[in-house]
Amino acid sequence: MEIPTAKEESLLSREKQPGAPSLPVNRCINEAEIESNITTSDITPQAPNVVCFDSTNDPEDPQNWPNYYKYTLVGLLSAMQTMVNLGTLMCTPAVPLILESFGSKQNNFYSVLLVAIWELGEACGPLFVAPMSEYVGRMPVYHTANVMFTIWNIASGLSQNVGMLIVFRFLTGLSVASVTLDATVVGDMFPVEERGTVQSFLGLAPLIGPVFGPAIGGAISVSIGWRWMFWILAICSGVVELGFIVFFRETYKVAILWRKTKRLRKETGNERLQPAIARPSGWGAFLQKGLIRPARMICLSPVLVLLAIYVSVIFSYLYILLTTITPVFESNYRFSTRAASLVYIGIGLGMVCGMMCCRYTLDRIVKYHNGKSGAKPEHRLVPMIIGGVAVPIGLLVYGWTVQIHFHWMLPVFGLAICGFSVASTIISSFSYLVDAFGIYAASAIAAIITLRCLAGVVLPLAGPALFAKLGLGWGTTLLALVALAFIPIPILMMRVGDRIRQSSKLNVIF
Structure with missing residues (x-):
């Protein structure tokens, strides 16, 4: 996982994605606005099942x-x-x-x-x-x-x-x-x-x-x-x-989006929903990578x-x-x-x-x-x-x-x-x-x-x-x-x- 800079993190919280899907998941990072350090495996703004903050005024942010x-x-x-x-x-x-x-x-x-x-x-x-x-x-x-x-x-x-x-x-x-x-x-x-x-x-x-x-x-x-x-x-x-x-x-955006993803999966029945920023899947991956x-x-x-x-x-x-x-x-x-x-x-x-x-x-x-x-x-x-x-x-x-x-x-x-x-x-x-x-x-x-x-x-x-x-x-x-x-x-x-x-x-x- 490459490191998002403060500017990229700010974009995650502040920028709307053009052509957002109908689900309330349209606060994603536009790849054209990212200058370095973040990979498409972590944030895929064009995917229809990416969960982000709803708007620039989302109270969850x-x-x-x-x-x-x-x-x-x-x-x-x-x-x-x-x-x-x-x-x-x-x-x-x-x-x-x-x-x-x-x-x-x-x-x-x-x-x-x-x-x-x-x-x-x-x-x-x-x-x-x-x-x-x-x-x-x-x-x-x-x-x-x-x-x-x-x-x-x-x-x-x-x-x-x-x-x-x-x-x-x-x-x-x-x-x-x-x-x-x-x-x-x-x-x-x-x-x-x-x-x-x-x-x-x-x-x-x-x-x-x-x-x-x-x-x-x-x-x-x-x-x-x-x-x-x-x-x-x-x-x-x-x-x-x-x-x-x-x-x-x-306060951690990654954890907030993961919880939001779980909630939307339950509400919509769409199990393909994924948060905008990925984290290690399971404790084994966490121990190998995160720890x-x-x-x-x-x-x-x-x-x-x-x-x-x-x-x-x-x-x-x-x-x-x-x-x-x-x-x-x-x-x-x-x-x-x-x-x-x-x-x-x-x-x-x-x-x-x-x-x-x-x-x-x-x-x-x-x-x-x-x-x-x-x-x-x-x-x-x-x-x-x-x-x-x-x-x-x-x-x-x-x-x-x-x-x-x-x-x-x-x-x-x-x-x-x-x-x-x-x-x-x-x-x-x-x-x-x-x-x-x-x-x-x-x-x-x-x-x-x-x-x-x-x-x-x-x-x-x-x-x-x-x-x-x-x-x-x-x-x-x-x-x-x-x-x-x-x-x-x-x-x-x-x-x-x-x-x-x-x-x-x-x-x-x-």
């Missing part, structure tokens, strides 16, 4: 849903992803209390492992979540993952030793669906020229989650015990899932490989900083555990600035180029380039101001610059993937997230040893030099990414 309802769903998605991101780092400042309650010795390794093991689970989960969402639809995957996320948080609070807690943390990360699917749901519901703004708003709460997670976790663990961190998170995620049950509807799609994409798509490398580096830097902030500020500035957890707010403020940068640039850039030669998905990468220039600066400010023992506000400012870089990189990368990979954006995002999370597992484990060996100043200088070397990647993608994607030699069939 998610892009025709009322704006108030769309933004209600965006709020639900944002709330669930906030729960996920709170859970990622909530236990970080409470690790000493957790180890003490289990009778274990204090060990900085556990501080990193309890975060890294979550990322390992989150690296494995998208490889199943994304293909399943492209086969059965977004809705059943969300419901299943949200329920399992709640259950594993309850189990984490009931852990009797460190080993149990590590296992349950892995399973909790494995049950995360929102990180993979949220951006694709935005692509399902909003046209290209509106997605950047919505992606920015959707990205705000999840980016704040890692900031307030340690502060909330530190306060809860000190006041009512560390187990209540997980139980309160389970209660909150359970409430959000109730919101999903009440409000969430299927391995993210792995094939990351192996065979050059632009995806480049983007995955860059995003993984930036994301791993975030976790190196997040897992070392507490010991750095406790040892260098004599902060208490609760006070050190408030330092994370500096990263959060930087992330808000990064979100605002994406909010005011992504859609404006697309509209500007649409008015000239036409927008490309690569135009979404401008904020990423800005963030790439900012991250070495932030690392140097953070490392050397701590090393020289300047006032604590200066390293917090450096952390804010790093937060800006992370937000601008993640939001713009997801916006790019949704536009570039169309209905298979979930698999593309899954491929990125898998490598990103693996980097988030491995590289932060080296953080304490790196800073112990070189000191914080020279350690962050080394990281800054590496980040500087990766800045050409988004610039290269801006210049030649479109040609690489459209090249017949590199046009990968999935």
Whole structure:
């Protein structure tokens, strides 16, 4: 299956087919309007038994849903992803209390492992979540993952030793669906020229989650015990899932058309009706083709490989900083555990600035180029380039101001610059993937997230040893030099990414 681009996906939702049959199936793609990437085996607009959306105003098309309802769903998605991101780092400042309650010795390794093991689970989960969402639809995957996320948080609070807690943390990360699917749901519901703004708003709460997670976790663990961190998170995620049950509807066009096809077959008795976009017929075909799609994409798509490398580096830097902030500020500035957890707010403020940068640039850039030669998905990468220039600066400010023992506000400012870089990189990368990979954006995002999370597992484990060996100043200088070397990647993608994607030699069939 070749990848429909965002333009082709938009045509599926917006264009009428000339000479449509009498059945209400006339919203198909005209082959003359398709420039690349989609095959006649998937969409056959001239066939009389092809099921599409009825008209440009078909209420079954998610892009025709009322704006108030769309933004209600965006709020639900944002709330669930906030729960996920709170859970990622909530236990970080409470690790000493957790180890003490289990009778274990204090060990900085556990501080990193309890975060890294979550990322390992989150690296494995998208490889199943994304293909399943492209086969059965977004809705059943969300419901299943949200329920399992709640259950594993309850189990984490009931852990009797460190080993149990590590296992349950892995399973909790494995049950995360929102990180993979949220951006694709935005692509399902909003046209290209509106997605950047919505992606920015959707990205705000999840980016704040890692900031307030340690502060909330530190306060809860000190006041009512560390187990209540997980139980309160389970209660909150359970409430959000109730919101999903009440409000969430299927947004994936392929799943919607398949269900419409089944309904029309029953109503008309015509068993030859087929949806406009085919999917694997049966679970066997799905296992052979759909389940391995993210792995094939990351192996065979050059632009995806480049983007995955860059995003993984930036994301791993975030976790190196997040897992070392507490010991750095406790040892260098004599902060208490609760006070050190408030330092994370500096990263959060930087992330808000990064979100605002994406909010005011992504859609404006697309509209500007649409008015000239036409927008490309690569135009979404401008904020990423800005963030790439900012991250070495932030690392140097953070490392050397701590090393020289300047006032604590200066390293917090450096952390804010790093937060800006992370937000601008993640939001713009997801916006790019949704536009570039169309209905298979979930698999593309899954491929990125898998490598990103693996980097988030491995590289932060080296953080304490790196800073112990070189000191914080020279350690962050080394990281800054590496980040500087990766800045050409988004610039290269801006210049030649479109040609690489459209090249017949590199046009990968999935």
